Amino acid sequence: MFDTLKMKLHQKKQYIPDIKNAPMRTQFRGLPVLNNSICDKCGKCKDVCPTGALNINPLSIDLSKCTFCGACKNICKNNAINFSSYYKLGTDKKEKLIVTQEITQEEYNKRAIEVRKEIYSVFNRSIKFRQVSAGGCNGCEMELNAAGNANFDMGRFGIDFVASPRHADGIVITGPITKNMAYALEDCYKSTPKPKIVILCGACALSGGVFQESSELNREFLNKYKVDLYIPGCPTHPLTFINAVLDFIRKK
Amino acid sequence: MNYYTMKNNERINLLDIPTIDFNALTAQLAASNLRPVSFFGSDWGENIKLYVILADDENKKLLVTSSLINKNIKEYDSITKENHQYHMFEREFYEQFGIKPLGHPWLKPVRKNQDNYEFFEMQGDETHQVAVGPIHAGVIEPGHFRFMCQGEKIYNLEIMLGYQHRGVEDLMLKKHSNQLAESICGDSVIAYNMAYSQIMEELSGTQITPKAKLIRRIALEMERIAIHIGDLGAILGDIAYLMGKEVYGVTRTLVINTMLEISGSRFGRGLITTGGVNFDIDDNLSKKIVDILNNVKNTVEKMTHAALKSSTVMSRLEKTGTVSLETATELNLVGMIGRSCGINLDSRFDFLDDFYKDLKRKPFKATNDAYSRFKIRYKEIIESISFVKKFLKVLEKHKQENLCVSTKDLIPNSFAISIVEGWRGEIVHVATTDETGKLSRYKIKDPSFNNWYGLSMAVRNNGISDFPLCNKGFDLSYCGFDL
Numbered sequence: 001m002f003d004t005l006k007m008k009l010h011q012k013k014q015y016i017p018d019i020k021n022a023p024m025r026t027q028f029r030g031l032p033v034l035n036n037s038i039c040d041k042c043g044k045c046k047d048v049c050p051t052g053a054l055n056i057n058p059l060s061i062d063l064s065k066c067t068f069c070g071a072c073k074n075i076c077k078n079n080a081i082n083f084s085s086y087y088k089l090g091t092d093k094k095e096k097l098i099v100t101q102e103i104t105q106e107e108y109n110k111r112a113i114e115v116r117k118e119i120y121s122v123f124n125r126s127i128k129f130r131q132v133s134a135g136g137c138n139g140c141e142m143e144l145n146a147a148g149n150a151n152f153d154m155g156r157f158g159i160d161f162v163a164s165p166r167h168a169d170g171i172v173i174t175g176p177i178t179k180n181m182a183y184a185l186e187d188c189y190k191s192t193p194k195p196k197i198v199i200l201c202g203a204c205a206l207s208g209g210v211f212q213e214s215s216e217l218n219r220e221f222l223n224k225y226k227v228d229l230y231i232p233g234c235p236t237h238p239l240t241f242i243n244a245v246l247d248f249i250r251k252k
Numbered sequence: 253m254n255y256y257t258m259k260n261n262e263r264i265n266l267l268d269i270p271t272i273d274f275n276a277l278t279a280q281l282a283a284s285n286l287r288p289v290s291f292f293g294s295d296w297g298e299n300i301k302l303y304v305i306l307a308d309d310e311n312k313k314l315l316v317t318s319s320l321i322n323k324n325i326k327e328y329d330s331i332t333k334e335n336h337q338y339h340m341f342e343r344e345f346y347e348q349f350g351i352k353p354l355g356h357p358w359l360k361p362v363r364k365n366q367d368n369y370e371f372f373e374m375q376g377d378e379t380h381q382v383a384v385g386p387i388h389a390g391v392i393e394p395g396h397f398r399f400m401c402q403g404e405k406i407y408n409l410e411i412m413l414g415y416q417h418r419g420v421e422d423l424m425l426k427k428h429s430n431q432l433a434e435s436i437c438g439d440s441v442i443a444y445n446m447a448y449s450q451i452m453e454e455l456s457g458t459q460i461t462p463k464a465k466l467i468r469r470i471a472l473e474m475e476r477i478a479i480h481i482g483d484l485g486a487i488l489g490d491i492a493y494l495m496g497k498e499v500y501g502v503t504r505t506l507v508i509n510t511m512l513e514i515s516g517s518r519f520g521r522g523l524i525t526t527g528g529v530n531f532d533i534d535d536n537l538s539k540k541i542v543d544i545l546n547n548v549k550n551t552v553e554k555m556t557h558a559a560l561k562s563s564t565v566m567s568r569l570e571k572t573g574t575v576s577l578e579t580a581t582e583l584n585l586v587g588m589i590g591r592s593c594g595i596n597l598d599s600r601f602d603f604l605d606d607f608y609k610d611l612k613r614k615p616f617k618a619t620n621d622a623y624s625r626f627k628i629r630y631k632e633i634i635e636s637i638s639f640v641k642k643f644l645k646v647l648e649k650h651k652q653e654n655l656c657v658s659t660k661d662l663i664p665n666s667f668a669i670s671i672v673e674g675w676r677g678e679i680v681h682v683a684t685t686d687e688t689g690k691l692s693r694y695k696i697k698d699p700s701f702n703n704w705y706g707l708s709m710a711v712r713n714n715g716i717s718d719f720p721l722c723n724k725g726f727d728l729s730y731c732g733f734d735l
Binding site: 003004006007008010011014025027028029050051067068069070071074083130131132133134135136137138139140141142143144145146149150151161163164165175176178179180181184188204209210211213214215216217234235237 | 392414431482495502519555730
């Protein structure tokens with residue numbers, strides 16, 4: 001009993017007070033900063049990219065495929081590709097994930113997630129998700145678990161993961177959606193009461209990521225149902241996830 | 253027996269591996285007491301070649317042999333009948349190549365054909381089945397658990413996996429990359445990427461600098477520290493000791509944020525590349541790592557002390573989910589779980605390299621239960637912290653060296669093996685190249701491949717409410733198994 005209390009004193013406050021402006025270490029690879037004018041179109045970055053996220057004419061990176069591995073940055077002699085530590089990467093449309101030289105941090109943030117009245121009027125104070133790992137490598141799953149820990153504590157904003165799709169307002173999908181999980185995923189979606197939200201989390205879910213050429217995937221689910229939120233990352237950082245969901249459910 | 257003896261992280265000529273008669277090989281394996289490390293088939297022109305790698309743990313050697321099987325052969329006498337250590341290997345070989353092991357007691361699908369899966373059933377008064385999954389209550393990976401219970405008591409647990417099957421071994425042949433290796437199992441990023449990079453370096457004859465090797469090992473131990481701390485929290489969370497869950501949770505954040513400072517990713521993605529590492533650890537960072545680890549050690553010691561003094565914690569942990577040493581040996585349990593059952597296997601020390609040979613570790617007194625699995629994590633955290641500090645000291649001597657060297661093309665007709673002790677246990681990667689120098693087979697074995705069956709044994713005759721506690725104690729990988 002006394003040991004537990006002592007431990008509590010020892011720990012002090014651990015949560016991040018202002019989650020929207022939480023500082024991020026500069027080493028973090030977030031939103032890419034591209035400089036098309038100094039790119040000499042050698043194409044080396046395109047060859048080294050494991051997922052084909054890069055396009056060189058003009059220089060652009062598709063964040064739905066990007067694993068943020070930094071291989072392109074390391075190979076570029078002209079320093080045309082850099083990664084900023086900006087972590088608010090979630091968008092509501094897949095097209096918005098393509099980053100070019102013109103798209104700065106402000107620009108990206110401004111158009112990323114549209115405010116929708118039907119969403120904030122219902123989910124403003126509470127949104128509960130059922131998470132489905134459809135072939136995920138446990139990276140995104142661990143980060144989603146971390147989003148609920150004492151540091152990030154997304155529960156204080158009313159965001160939580162629940163045990164059953166019957167209790168959920170939406171599903172969060174991680175992983176490239178394997179053939180063996182396709183049925184279970186659809187079953188889970190159908191079991192969720194309307195109105196329901198679909199969130200894709202991580203490069204694998206968004207595009208198949210490093211597994212996109214695998215013959216063991218079945219991504220038909222995504223053709224059938226509308227996706228509301230795309231959250232890139234490999235794995236998605238808890239701050240990226242929480243901020244994307246907050247932008248989605250709140251008036252700005 | 254006719255074997256080629258090799259070391260860990262060594263390339264040998266594919267044609268040096270002896271080829272022996274298939275029936276003679278299976279008969280010898282059934283009678284052998286050497287531990288199987290890998291057992292897999294590979295297409296060989298018109299035929300199938302079966303490679304077997306055994307570990308001679310007493311003499312710290314790896315033995316390789318092979319057998320050429322005609323494609324007309326459709327069945328053989330199962331090894332598992334005599335030697336249970338092969339039961340998963342034979343199931344996998346049957347699924348991949350269709351050669352049936354006759355008399356295999358448990359020949360069920362491994363990763364495919366789940367629709368035809370027949371569960372073991374028990375009938376009688378008040379017996380009932382509990383089906384869990386593939387989607388679980390928590391945020392974890394998918395798998396199906398089928399409990400045969402009478403009242404609250406579990407008589408049998410059958411685990412059906414394969415939901416995560418992404419065809420990694422085939423993808424490796426199509427387009428292999430460090431990023432793919434990292435995504436095989438996202439909680440052992442460093443260990444998987446290290447095994448892949450080492451195998452590529454062996455196959456191409458590249459020598460990397462001691463500095464790169466050291467940074468890899470620092471990251472490997474940091475990964476072990478982080479995940480073990482997270483697991484301690486998860487175990488306590490499952491027995492509703494929430495103080496422990498949260499404290500370990502935030503302590504883990506400190507470690508993985510240090511990884512972020514080293515490599516730009518909380519799990520160390522992008523740190524290791526074929527030929528070396530991408531990021532340096534300079535003096536400032538080194539000092540910072542030591543400070544944080546001291547802080548982490550202090551918190552973990554205090555928290556563990558407080559938790560284990562609590563009688564409610566101890567009553568849940570002690571004598572729950574016991575796996576006897578005999579069962580563990582029979583099932584070939586490896587890694588941390590093996591050590592918690594008294595099997596003293598650790599590939600870091602069994603296949604010593606220049607860096608681990610001076611390090612000391614204390615023997616662990618295994619009690620084979622959930623308490624043992626809690627305690628071994630604590631012991632390994634404290635040990636790994638001291639290892640990282642020692643590695644950082646050695647790193648000072650290698651400051652001037654390069655981080656990364658350029659790699660060459662793969663050498664044709666080669667065979668290489670790389671075993672890395674991840675936090676779960678030995679991660680075995682084996683690769684072969686064809687006559688043009690392209691990868692012709694890439695085989696991965698996660699420690700979970702051995703250990704899933706141990707979980708089934710652990711929960712037998714326990715209450716079903718203790719299953720989460722046992723599951724978290726084992727904390728096995730679904731994606732590392734399913735590939």
